[in-house]
Amino acid sequence: MYMSTRAVASICAALALLLPTAAAAGGEAGGDLAAVKSRGVLRHLGIPYANFVTGSGDGFDVELMRLFAARLGVRYEFVETDWPAVLPDLTGRSVSPALADLESAQPVPIRGDVVATGLTMLKWRASVISFSSVVFPTQVWVLARAGSPVQPIKPSQSLPQDIARVKALLDAHTLLGIAKTCLDPTLYGLEKTKAKLAVRKVRLDEIAPLLIQGEAELALLDVADAMIALQKWPGKIKVIGPISERQEMGVAFRKDAPRLHEAFEAFLAEAHRDGTYRRLVQKYFPEAPVYFPDFFTSGGRS
């Protein structure tokens, strides 16, 4: 999984070099920086998820995009979407993990200029969109109900070894996941295990309640949501162990919007320098530096 992410990043870098040339040859597309400034509004595609987009008008990514819009000198506008539609709403194509091809996908209306909603930088996503630098680290864990016979692993000094131990515990147990998201079990090869995969179209914050209610014995959940769930239902759920390498979240742009992408990179670098980024982390994910100390002590560069 770690190697795959590196490969995706290489592909993105290559595309980033090629896309400006293409944009220059074909003229600036409708979603790039000039168009945003021309319209006077930055449309932020987001999904209520953990403290990235709380659904109450704030959140880590909401506040970050508000500051970005102010930096561009345009109005901020939040456009709510869901996980299946988030990339089609950005790219104007009905792309999916199964059809990660912009040319072949059916056209759909473009609803936003940027996706910032704790979006994990997955490989297939990187093939259809441009990801920014890493904005936030994450990881996917396997959780179980408190009464589950599956017991948390004893951590070793090796993450792959811990992942293998977790996978070994999944046999014959029902595992809850969400398709087309970072909680899609197929992203982690769980279809190859003996676990009973229960892929639902639910929101991320519904995973823990479903788990407690006995919909499944196990569930996939990212670190951010797991933290919230442990606080909400202490003694009801437990973390078995990791199922993924450390993942990275980023802000997504259309591939034909290199100027907007560049502008965000500049803005993000400035946010790291002036302390804005640290302030947002402390506000929305104060525990994150505890679990990912190396990321946050390195200034967000993994």
Add this chain to the structure above:
Amino acid sequence: MAATSSRRSAWFAPRTGVLIATGLALALLVGYLLQINYRSALRVRDNLLAQRSLHVHSHALAVGHFLASSSEDIRYLAESREVAAFYESRDLGMSMQYGLALSLVPIRDRMRALVQPKGETPSRFERVELIDENGRVLVDSGDGEPPPWGDDPHLVTSGGKVVLTSDGRLAIARPHLFKGRLVGMFVAMLRSESVLDVLPKAQARADSSFVILDEEGRRYPPERAKASGDLPARLVTVPADGRMVELSEAAPGRGPPARFLAVRVAIPGQDRFSLAQVDRATDLVGDLSPTASAVQLAGATFAIILALCLAIYLNTRSLVLQARLDESLRREKEIAEKRDALEREIAERERLETAHAVLAMAVDQAAEAIAVTDALGVLEYANAAFEGMAGHAQLRGRPAADLFAASAGEARSPGLAQALTRTTPWKGELSIRSSAGSPVDAEVVTSPVQSRAGAIVKYVIVARDVTEEKRLRDQLRHSQKLEAIGTLAGGVAHDFRNLLAAIKANAEFCLDGMPSSDPSREDVHQILEAVARSVELTRQLLAFGRRQVLKPETLEINGVVASVEKMLRRTIGENIELTTRLGEDLSPVYVDRGQLEQVLVNLLVNARDAMPRGGRVVVSTEGVLLEEEEARMLEAPAPGEYVKVSVADQGIGMDPVTRSRIFEPFFTTKPQGKGTGLGLATVYGIVQQSRGVINVRSAPNEGATFDIYLPAHGEAPPVAVVPAPPSVAECRIPSARAHETVLVVEDEAQLRAALQRQLASEGYHVLTATDGRDAVAVLQGVEHVELLLSDVVMPHLGGPELARVFRERHPNAPVILMTGYSDEAVARGGDLGPSAALVQKPYDFRDLAQLVRRLLDAAAAAAPPLTSVA
């Protein structure tokens, strides 16, 4: 001084007694007050101690509340959901790496909220930790390495109570149980500042200390205990029931033991702790022993007596010093007054010296000559002007009268000598003879100076040089005399000419009526010759009176001299040499040539007559530039450029008296019949009328030189030179018929009658009038008059004015004005047109008749033909 000392001694004795008596009274009073104070202090101490006990109780209650409240904060933390979540997760077997560590983050946040509360709420806690059952720190509110509280025996054995740690700090140690098992312990270290804040600040002094004691006698805070000094070690033995207990503790060295008053009260809710307040007994209530009071009384009495002695000494010393100071001030005042008087005197002297110097300077430099003599008239002082006037620099010691003379030739002025004996001022005009020899006319004023006794001690002489003033006065007088003579001569000549005109008219009329064989014709001719000589005489008089007719023109004066030189040689005869010295580049002059020639002839004749035995006459010309002073001396009309003509002879010369009269008409030094006395008068008149000036230089036997200054051309004379009217001789026309009416106006009756008769004989119809006003009346009575013949100068209405009236009625009729002068007609008549003429008296009637005829004919030719006069 002696009297002052005695007064002070008299005043001093009773005052000292009063002071001593007052001192004793004060000592008694102080003793009584000390006694009262001692008793009052005892009561105050008792009250204070009782109050102190209550205070300690109340503060113990506050401390107990603070500690209880702090314990409650830790209990809330321990029972929080975050702590429960952590232990639930841990109980589910979760690892720290995967999930459990994240559960500690909210606990840490709550701990930090206790240590760093939001807003202005003061923090009670310095640090909060959660220690697991193995003594390891799970979560800590602070950064950095946590303190090893898990090893502190006092904390471990606290049983959840407030404890005093091994290092003397107050802490709360709360064991945490999960599902009945001891799983950890919360340890919260109280911030010492927050504990001290509970204690009243007013009592938190170094000499009055609150301390918290635990059951082992350890004190908190350590710094408070240290500041309170040597707290008795037996403080813990004081019962914790609020009673005041006095403790004593041996002081280091040989000093008396220290006494303390202590109160101890158990802190409610904290059975391990009590609150004590300790004060030094002397600080709180002082030393209240009776012996101390007696000592204080003796000390106070001694101090009072000592103060009284000191006051008496200082008072005496003050009086002596005050007396010396008064004496010093009085002397200083006297000195200041003398100094002021001296300064005023010096200032007055300086003012007088300045005034004297100014006065002396003014007198020394005055333009007036000022001298001072003694009572005998001997000069003692003379200013610069006086010395300059006298021509001597050293006049002191000389009689003043010797310097002045009443008239030339006198060595001493009797007038001044007499004036310098008078007791009243004297003023007169004297002549002073300077050392240079030239006399100076001075107006002298002498003033006697009297002493206070009335005796004359000095004379002041003030003399003013009036030489120039006198010369100008004489000159003016001479000019006015000549002017008056000229006016008189002109008037006489005018009237005489009227008479001559009448005589001549009648004589000619007689001659015309007499046959050629009549022997009386010769007599009539004699009359006419006498008239002719008289006319010449009157001409000279008119010339002297500057009333003759001039015909000025621009002339080169050298040319005039040259043209008349031959005639002049013939005039002076062969025994006199005539030399001419003509200057070069002379400016032209604007004069009547004939009159100038007349001047030269008259001066040559005068020179000839002055040299009966022959000699030399020099006629010279030169151009001169008269400066203002020179022009004023010569009485020239104005400074400027002049041409000077000089005639110098070697004749007998003239004395001053003769020289001053030579221009008077009829004054002559020649024998009877040799001169008319009008020659030089004529010269004077002509020169004056030509805007020139004549000056004569002569002395007896030194010849005479006449200098004539004529203004260079360009400065043409503005007045007195009139063009000559056409002469009667120029109007000769053939006689013709005479039938016109002629109005003759003449105030001289004889001349009027002669004219009427002559004109009537010519055939004219002659009307007459006695003067201008009469003529106007005549004109109003007749319809037509063809010609007006009128005198110029007449009473009531003059000839020119009459002519204008006449012309209003008869615009084209000719007018003839007759005058005994030369310029009157033109000056007063104005422009009468071409048909007017001026005739000088006496006239030749034949010439007048022809002039009348010519003017009438000319007027008739110019007039339009008469048609009818209705």
